[in-house]
Amino acid sequence: MVHYYPYSFSSSDFPKYVLAVNETITDKNYGAWAQGTFIAQKPYRHPDTDPFSSHDFLHIEFKRSIKMSQLLVDPRWKKVIYRMWGFRRNKEKPNRSPVWKLLYVAPQSKEFATRPIKYFGSVTEIRFEFNRNFGIQCYELINFMNGELVFSIPPLDYDIPKNNWMKDEVPKLMSNMDPQEKPNTKSKGKNFFETLPTEAMYKIFNYLDLVSLSRCAQVNKRWNRIASDPLFYRDIDLKMYWTKLNSTTLKLLMKKFNRLRKLDMTVCNNPINYFGLFSEHFDIVLKRILQKSRKTLTHLCLNHTRFVNSEILDMIVACPNLQELRLQRPSVCSWTVDLSNLAMTKLKTLDVSRARITEEELIPILKNNPNLEYLSIDGCSQLGGPGRILETIVTYNRNLKAWSSWQTFQNQDNAQIYEDFGELLHLEELDLGFCEPRPYTNTCLEIIVLRCEKLKRLGLTNWNLMTDEQLLPILKEAKGLTQLNLAHMPKISASVLSQAVTSIPNLCLLDIRHCVGINKKIVEEYKKQYPNINIFHQKYLHV
Incomplete structure (x- = not known):
């Protein structure tokens, strides 16, 4: 069983999973450049921030216990694989809580060698954490897992110290x-x-x-x-403590939350509760925290959490001073929010990527927050189309600076709706990946780049019907762009590459991965001529 977060793939037949670009290539948040976007989350508490931004991981569950002695890492993956964790259940003592142990940390040296794994006995699950500052993609993860990476071996015949890992509970x-x-x-x-x-x-x-x-x-x-x-517990970031965080620890911390402003519990799904061994009641403790800090809470991040339910959502929307809300792929089945409790009026950032939210729940929130600046609805499949949402934003949220609807409106059949983005004069980031309208008309994007003079980042991933004749006029007008994503466009040629690097003076990043019409040799020549521009180019790999 494999679970890869935030969304990229999930399969019980791994590594026999068949690569499907539209479903598995979700690399928009990878690379150090992605951390500099407006919609990217800023650290809530710097001392507790992971310096490698290791938010994504691959979780593998084995049918029987295995023992490991070393990790074989290909040189090109040496920097990408940052940590490896092992999880063990004690069948002889079922009342004893299972634990996660750190088995491997990426070395800092440049030379390549097999790295020993800290002895932990047998494990039933392992988790690889990835350094997302390096641009990895799902098909590369599949190549990574196809090898003999982790294997069963007989019991070790030598002693390894067992008391050198996290002595402080x-x-x-x-x-x-x-x-x-x-x-x-x-x-x-x-x-x-x-x-x-x-x-x-x-x-x-x-x-x-x-x-x-x-x-x-x-x-x-x-x-x-x-x-x-x-005062030291006003801004709390608990991502780094996901292996140790449980309801008991959270209760002890809650005693100090007298002035809580920011709370981040990303991927803090206690493994005991996640695998159904014990009930840790995360939701009950979180309700108490929200009730206690309702008037002081300004930033809340519960990305990829399994304890969010409708009652918690009702308490969240009742926080009057909330400015940032991030709920990427929560476990709640539907947003049955009691809109009569809607008290949020100061939201500036709303990220509900992969959430099961509908227009009926989203539109009232947009109307109630006129100062909204950043909106991310990536992969919200239950949103019908952009029509009503864009009409609401143009009317109530004219200060919007960043919009991301990556993989949300894949069956859009009205290109004129996108012309409404031209009314948002403060727009700086626009990501319409996998949202290509069919049939496409040139006017929609031309109006956007002409009217939105502050536009710095434009994402058009998988607009695979767009040709050179349609794209070149747009690039001539987009003078203020710094980042341009044209990945998965099979019909464009090197003319687009030439136009982009010559006519956009402040361009820093150009993504043309999987653009099969652009020759690799030409790309290498432009990289030498324009060293100040990061050009990403790679054709499909077959696995």
């Missing part, structure tokens, strides 16, 4: 922050920190992550008082 650390307990004040030598003023201590502690704060709270009474201050 987050729940235990959090529970030890009880100020009623007597901290250990014994120290050797002079403690220079005791002479620091409280203001300096607050400044230092502000740079610590949550685990370090928990450790500091166990030093002495003064440190405990400072480390437990709610």
